[in-house]
Amino acid sequence: MQTSPLLEALMEALRCLPGVGPKSAQRMVFHLLQRDRGGGMRLAQSLTRAMSEIGQCADCRTFTEQDICTICANPRRAQSRQICVVESPADIHAIEQTGQYAGRYFVLMGHLSPLDGIGPEDIGLGRLQERLAVENIAEVILATNPTVEGEATANYIAEMCAHHNVLASRIAHGVPMGGELEMVDGTTLSHSLAGRQPIKF
Amino acid sequence: MQTSPLLEALMEALRCLPGVGPKSAQRMVFHLLQRDRGGGMRLAQSLTRAMSEIGQCADCRTFTEQDICTICANPRRAQSRQICVVESPADIHAIEQTGQYAGRYFVLMGHLSPLDGIGPEDIGLGRLQERLAVENIAEVILATNPTVEGEATANYIAEMCAHHNVLASRIAHGVPMGGELEMVDGTTLSHSLAGRQPIKF
Incomplete structure (x- = not known):
């Protein structure tokens, strides 16, 4: 031009x-x-x-222009004593839209990736450890991505939780809703078989 | 969020x-x-x-932050005494990239569209008429889009040029380079037949 x-x-x-x-x-x-x-x-x-x-929340590391984001600052959010660990702020948005979760979050802003030189401190696990030690937390829900790195990160954090005697749980892997079984890949299908649940009446 | x-x-x-x-x-x-x-x-x-x-060039109506754009201000561009009429500044960019044209431009910023209330004054034809009357122009090349509105606009400007005894020409319509003839639509093909040129040796 x-x-x-x-x-x-x-x-x-x-x-x-x-x-x-x-x-x-x-x-x-x-x-x-x-x-x-x-x-x-x-x-x-x-x-x-x-x-x-816009900076990061001092408690959960999500993007916010305040020191503490509105979710962390909300006292009703603390009542459930749950922390949901996600890889990115966009994941918070996705989980909030389900309306199924009323606890607080912790955003890693990435995942463990030793080959790229990304260790526990780079994804803020020091801060998470502090919170596990100081706050009265009942459960850590690990909602990292269902990728190899996401799984490894979830396992690492689960071990951390065990040290602090905090229950760690992983979101369910399985067949997504609305699709056809024959279109689902083998790994997903074997996860959904291994994670089968008894039907309760 | x-x-x-x-x-x-x-x-x-x-x-x-x-x-x-x-x-x-x-x-x-x-x-x-x-x-x-x-x-x-x-x-x-x-x-x-x-x-x-960014405003518009006083001569050719393209986007520029000066009063007169660099193309209109270039004395070598005036030598060819040609004006190429296009619908948008992006078309200037496309024509400049061919390296085949060394004249000046006139940008309509649209096309005639009576149904939408867009008349000759809305696409700057008053200014073009002034230029046809005042400047010593040899040829107006009509490079509006090959659509119904583009053709109508080209015809309207061609009549204007005839009043001022200025040669008006229309860019060639025909088969685009590099494709296969059987894939070309009928209208394009009939234009390319009607516009056939003798092969000169």
């Missing part, structure tokens, strides 16, 4: 967003300039505030 | 970009917060400057 260095700079800057290539950056720029300059200005303000003000 | 109103506001603001839904907005926010806060800040600055400083 020879006609405008600013326009070119904006197209380049938009490429920092995941999934935005040269063509979609161009489309975004022209859309904003032609139809939604107000939206573009609001986006710029939101970005500036979010990038500079 | 109950934990952070700022984060929620940013996710909502990102939705003003075309092709960004709730899931990709969430992905973008977490990517920026976790991995690229610097990129996010640069994007915010670029956006602010672009949205407030």
Whole structure:
């Protein structure tokens, strides 16, 4: 775009967003300039505030602009004495949407990955250990991703909980709802067989 | 995202970009917060400057932060005495990349569309008429889109050129390069037959 260095700079800057290539950056720029300059200005303000003000909750490590996030600060959340350990703040969002969980969270912001040099301290397990020692916690629900790294991380934290005599549980692995059995992969199916539950009346 | 109103506001603001839904907005926010806060800040600055400083060239109506864009201001561009009429600034980019055209442009920022209330003045044809009257123009190349509205707009401008005794030409319609003939639609094929050219040795 020879006609405008600013326009070119904006197209380049938009490429920092995941999934935005040269063509979609161009489309975004022209859309904003032609139809939604107000939206573009609001986006710029939101970005500036979010990038500079959002930090991490001192208790659960999720993203928040306060010292303690609203979930950790809520006294009713503490009543259940449960902590759900997840890999990312997006997982909190997913679990909150089920409406099934009323306890607090702990966000690892990743998972153990010795090959990449990511050890227990990098995913905040020091802080979790402190909470296990200090707070009166009844159960730690391990909701890390069902991947090799997620499983390893869950096992590591379960051992930590055992040291503090805190019950650790892992979310169930099995057949997802609504699909067809023949489409489910073998590993999932064997997990769902091993984790079968008696039907209670 | 109950934990952070700022984060929620940013996710909502990102939705003003075309092709960004709730899931990709969430992905973008977490990517920026976790991995690229610097990129996010640069994007915010670029956006602010672009949205407030970019206007339209007084001659060709393309986006630029100057009064006259670099293409219109270039005296060598005026030598060919050609004006290429396109629907959007992105089309200038596409034509510039061919390296085949060294004249100036005129950007309509749309096309005639009486049903939507878009008439000649809305696409800047008053300014084009002025230029046809004042400047010494040899040819107007009509490069509007090969759609019904694009064709109608091209025809309208061609009549305007005829009034000013300026040659108007339309870019060729035909079979695109590199495809297979059997895959080409009937309308394109009949255009390519009607527009056939003698082979010169």
